[in-house]
Amino acid sequence: MSPSAAVQTAHSHPEQAEIRIEQVLQALGDPVRLQIVRALALATDGLACGAVPLPVTNSTRTHHMRILREAGVVTMRAEGTRRISTLRRADLDTLYPGLLDAVLDAPH
Amino acid sequence: MSPSAAVQTAHSHPEQAEIRIEQVLQALGDPVRLQIVRALALATDGLACGAVPLPVTNSTRTHHMRILREAGVVTMRAEGTRRISTLRRADLDTLYPGLLDAVLDAPH
């Protein structure tokens, strides 16, 4: 195995201080991603990307997870072959109190 | 004067029930539009589109105002040659309590 074999599984996450409101809003502004976030909100201990039923292919799913991760909305950790995603509730509630709750409580 | 001469000044606004959260979030997710919304939040009695200093041309300004209006974030009324825009605070607070405040209080 090459030394760089584990690079792929290491995802970059923004620090709390690096999270920007426009990026968060834009990330939440897509129907597919909002569906993902709503599903993650119900699973307090995280959820595998593939566990959310979505009308898109796997590669598109990965793309949306990346947007959410890079915006600072979710964290991802490897667990076997799964990537468990979790909502960054604490960080978002600290930076933008009420934002996440308002979005999650919104009628859909 | 033709009968349809006043069409241009009549802008369409979505009813409160027609406002969709994804559209609102996407509208707020643009830096220029967020700047507009922040300016409007300070002027309770509305503001002319051109009164907000923006690094874009007039046509782009109009474009952004249209996005905000069609998303249900602002209302516009004609007042002479000016178009006075107002934040739809009541509607947004009713539909998504805490959302607008969270966005406006966000660090920038």
Add this chain to the structure above:
DNA sequence: ACCGTACTACGACAATGGTCGAAGTACGAC
């Protein structure tokens, strides 16, 4: 070792979106 599952990376594509300039409309002032 082999295979299947879970996900990622890359390239391509069409659609969307932000930007502009030019032309046009509405209103007020003169």
Add this chain to the structure above:
DNA sequence: GTCGTACTTCGACCATTGTCGTAGTACGGT
């Protein structure tokens, strides 16, 4: 009426974005 101001509309442009298929990597099972 003419002129200037404020804004809109239209078409064009380029960058971004959501989508996909294909190929690839990592891990667990057998």
